Structure formats: structure tokens, C-alpha cells
Amino acid sequence: MDGFIDFLQWPAMAVSLIAAYLIGSKRAERRILGFWTFIFSNLLWIVWGWHDEAWALITLQLALMAMNIRGIFKNEA
Structure with a gap:
């Protein structure tokens, strides 16, 4: 399990980059x-x-999660 948790930082980084692109x-x-x-x-x-x-x-x-939740509600659709 430790190996999986250690590896988790890479998907977290990739998802962060994708999110920044979408924003x-x-x-x-x-x-x-x-x-x-x-x-x-x-x-x-x-x-x-x-x-x-x-x-x-x-x-x-x-x-940052709180700011992202705020962003969802403040975003003009």
C-alpha cells in the first residue's frame, strides 16, 4: 500500500495540470x-x-478546495 500512496503524487500532479488547463x-x-x-x-x-x-x-x-468550490458557484454559465 505504501508504494501506491507514494505513486499517488504523480496522478495528483497530472490531474492538477489538466484542471489548470480547463480553468x-x-x-x-x-x-x-x-x-x-x-x-x-x-x-x-x-x-x-x-x-x-x-x-x-x-x-x-x-x-484551495474551498476556493474551487467557491469558483463553481461564482462561475457564470
């Missing part, structure tokens, strides 16, 4: 998908951070 879209639907994708990456980072006891990373991801 830059002119289409509201893609931006909303980007926020949801960022939330998924936040969860992946939290799992990885919990395993490595990276408390600052977990706190950052929780704060």
Missing part, C-alpha cells in the same frame, strides 16, 4: 469541469499528504 477555457462548462477536476486533485493530494504527514500541504489543499 483557462472561455467556455463556462469547461471552467466548471476544471474546478471539479481541481477538487479531485485536492483530494488526491490530501491522501498523499496524510500518508506522509505533510500537514501544511493538507491545509493548503483544504483551502
